[in-house]
Amino acid sequence: MDGAAWSSVGYLLSGMLFYGGIGWLIDRWTGHSALFLPIGLVVGIALSLVLVFVRHGRSS
Amino acid sequence: MTADVQTLASESGCHLFSGCGFPSPGLNVFEFKPIFSIGAFDFTKPMLLALISMLLVIGFFWSAFAKPKMVPRGAQNVGELGYLFVRDNISRETMGKKGDPYVPFLFSIFFFVWVMNVMAIIPFAQFPATSRIAFPASIVGVVYVTYLVLGIKNQGFVGYFKNMMFPPGLPKAIYFLLAPIELLQGLITRPFTMAVRLFANMFAGHMLIVTFSVGAWYLLGFHIGALFSATSFLVVVILTAFELMIQALQAYIITLLAASYISSSLEAEH
Amino acid sequence: MMNLAADGVHGSLGSIGYGLAAIGPGIGIGIIFGNGVQAMARQPEAAGLVRQNMLLGFALAEALALIGVVMPFVYGT
Structure with a gap:
């Protein structure tokens, strides 16, 4: 699997970490309990999937 | 029945119907x-x-390689078999010929991790050292420094981070969104997942074996529980055989990952 | 830690929830890699194409497992 399958987990995690973290900060700022954090997580997963597609899923 | 489990069960010293609850093993098994x-x-x-x-x-x-002979015998035979396995199945698969200078490094990681893992099922040792996060973390720390230094040396400081953060073939606007993910992946989550994968597998495997061993000990007695105790012990034997496979597999995977990260530092991904 | 309905049962509901949530991705990843390997064995010349699509499917299924990891943090307490 030349490490590609393993690193895609890393991409998903870091996307969730970054955009979920931004969502969490917005939550703290605006005083919501859990509104922007889930949105951020979903956005992060979507962007990470794009990245996985670009890195590994394209026939080169 | 593992050594630490014996102490655990004899400390509580209780069986089914003797009026005490199941002494479920928890994190105390690892302390x-x-x-x-x-x-x-x-x-x-x-x-x-x-x-x-x-x-x-x-x-x-x-002892295998101190006095190498042209016709290998005994320990040297086994050593060469191990070396060829790491070189042909891990290094050459991911890096090709130019990865040969890094084979000794990968070779040491593979056998060190494997022996530490196998300690889980050797009698009286009965504990995988890699199920404490510090050991995988320090091994991965060495790999991390290696691939960062190699990447900066081979591609230049700017070039390395440029290759890491900006995969070719995307519209410019989207880089703004994707570059932070790439940076986070390359610098933080990549070593993190690598360490946690080894740690979590060994942790869970040891936990499973301990749980079923304690179960077999707890259910023992001259009543219906003996049947379940025998079943639980059978599961321990099966799990031990399964663990033997998992241990080799995890050592192989961490070496494969180290090799593929080093190879991604040697040259930019297309 | 929260008390369950049964007397004397303690534990983290989040970990039970994650255990349940990991069933689906586990089955999914198994199907993806099983069928992927089968496809590669049947048609070795298409191995590259199969591997790429396999990785995409794997990433999609894995995303569900990772959502399961963070949900207790989001809606916990």
Whole structure:
């Protein structure tokens, strides 16, 4: 699997970490309990999937 | 029945119908009393096991390769088999011929991790040193420094991070969104997932074996529980065989990942 | 830690929830890699194409498992 399958987990995690973290900060700022954090997580997963597609899923 | 489980069960000393609950093993299985301490530094069983496995690996391969012969015999045969496995199935698969300088590094990681893992099912050791996060984390730390330094040396400081953060073939606007993910992946989550994968597999495997061993001990007695106890013990035997496979597999995977990260540092991904 | 309905049962509901949530991705990843390997064995010349699509499917299924990891943090307490 030349490490590609393993690193895609890393991409998903870091996307969730970054955009979920931004969502969490917005939550703290605006005083919501859990509104922007889930949105951020979903956005992060979507962007990470794009990245996985670009890195590994394209026939080169 | 593992050694630490025996102490665990005999401390509680209870069986089914003797009026005490199931002494379920938890994180306490992974905590050991220090063998000796120097000041604030405690020398514990995992450290001892790691030291023993280090000495085992060094001793074995020293005896195998100290006086190499043209026609290998005995230990040298086994050593060469291991070396060829790492070179052909891990290094050449991911890096090709130019990865050959890094084979000794990968070779040491593979056998060190494997011996530490196998300690889980050796009688009286009965504990995988890699199920304490510090051991995988420090091994991965060495790999991390290696691939960062190699990447910066081969592609230049700017070039390395440019290759890492900006995969070719995307519209410019989207880089703004994707570059932070790439940076986070390359610098933080990549080593993190690598360490956690080894740690979590060994942790869960040891936990499973301990749980079923304690179950077999707890259900023992002259009543219907003996049947379940026998079943539980059978599961322990099956799980031990399964663990033997998982241990080799995890050592192989961490070496494969180290090789693929080093290869991604040697040249930019297309 | 929260008390369950049964007397004397303690534990983290989040970990039970994650255990349940990991069933689906586990089955999914198994199907993806099983069928992927089968496809590669049947048609070795298409191995590259199969591997790429396999990785995409794997990433999609894995995303569900990772959502399961963070949900207790989001809606916990």
